[in-house]
Amino acid sequence: MAESMPLWQQHRLQLESYGKAGYNFDPERSHEYTAANGWRIDDYETDLPAEAPGPPVPGGSWEAAREVLRNYTFPPPDLITGIFPPDSPLDNRTMVLRGRFLIFTFWFGVRISGLTDEVRTTPDGQEQVWGYNYRTLEGHFERGQIDFTVHKQFATGKVDFRIHAFSQVGRISNPFYWLGFKLFGRMLQRRFAHKSMKRMRAQVDAALAKSA
Numbered sequence: 270m271a272e273s274m275p276l277w278q279q280h281r282l283q284l285e286s287y288g289k290a291g292y293n294f295d296p297e298r299s300h301e302y303t304a305a306n307g308w309r310i311d312d313y314e315t316d317l318p319a320e321a322p323g324p325p326v327p328g329g330s331w332e333a334a335r336e337v338l339r340n341y342t343f344p345p346p347d348l349i350t351g352i353f354p355p356d357s358p359l360d361n362r363t364m365v366l367r368g369r370f371l372i373f374t375f376w377f378g379v380r381i382s383g384l385t386d387e388v389r390t391t392p393d394g395q396e397q398v399w400g401y402n403y404r405t406l407e408g409h410f411e412r413g414q415i416d417f418t419v420h421k422q423f424a425t426g427k428v429d430f431r432i433h434a435f436s437q438v439g440r441i442s443n444p445f446y447w448l449g450f451k452l453f454g455r456m457l458q459r460r461f462a463h464k465s466m467k468r469m470r471a472q473v474d475a476a477l478a479k480s481a
Contacts, residue, residue, distance in 0.1 A: 276352045280365050280376075284353070287378030287412035288363045292404050294412040294437075302413070303434045309413075311458065315466040317419070317473050322426045325397050330428045333346055333476035334419040337469055338430075343417075348457065356366070356381040359401065360384050370457060378406035394424040400431075410434050411436050430469045457470060 277284065294302075302308040318330040325331035337343050339359060341351040352365040359381060368375040381403045389396050400418030405411055413436030421428050436458070 276350070277354045277369075280352050281412065283365045283370050283376060283378075284295065284363060287365060287380075287406055287408075288464060290378055290408065291381075292412075293407045294405065296404060299414070299435070302437075306424060309439065309458070311432065311434045311436070311462065313462045315430050315470060317428040317430055318477060319428055320426045323423055325421045327462050328480050330359070330473055330477060331397065331399075331419055331421040331440055332433040333473045334430055334469060335338075336419055336476070338400060338419060338471045342470040342472060343463065345468060348461050363406075364403070368457075370385065375410065377409045379403040379409070380406060382414075385416075392423075393422055396423060397421045405436075411438060413437060430466065434458075446453045 277370045296451045305312050317334055317386045320329045320331060329409045341353075341364070345350065348369060350369060351365040353362055357363075364379050364381070366377045366379055368377060381401050383402045385398055387398055389398050398418055398420050400416060402414050403417040407451065413432040413434060415436070418433075419428070420430050420431065
């Protein structure tokens, strides 16, 4: 019976618990979280189907990517599944992340802490940017922040999806888990990013084909 319930209802108690949890790092010191200070800095980018120059086209690639991002369906489910009430506001949303590796399943908490919806002026001209970041909560094996954004350049029509993150291994009391994360954590971070890029492209392509 329980397995037929939506995941967010199955894990309601975890969601409530993480909803009260604090971050496991100090966001106010983000300027200190650099490679020189022992933090991992990651940047990934992938092109999505281009649009005509100008602001985002209704029903186009940029809007399709925004919906994929909003629904958090781009992460590879064999690695990460985001669990949250579907009607919860995006801003300040708490999510339980189910991580899988080999025979292990891990549970982590994160919270969306900032939304982006703006026109930016860049060296290549104006671009429309939409996205959000989330930060790790107490109990997470890592500490840090990851930003997901979709961009549309007005001058060229180029659309892309970007991931930016800073992270560091957190406190892991179980020595077996600590060793496993030390050995495989970096590989899993990269696999998450590359698979997320691939899934974003595939889901945008599918949305555009459906609306054609």
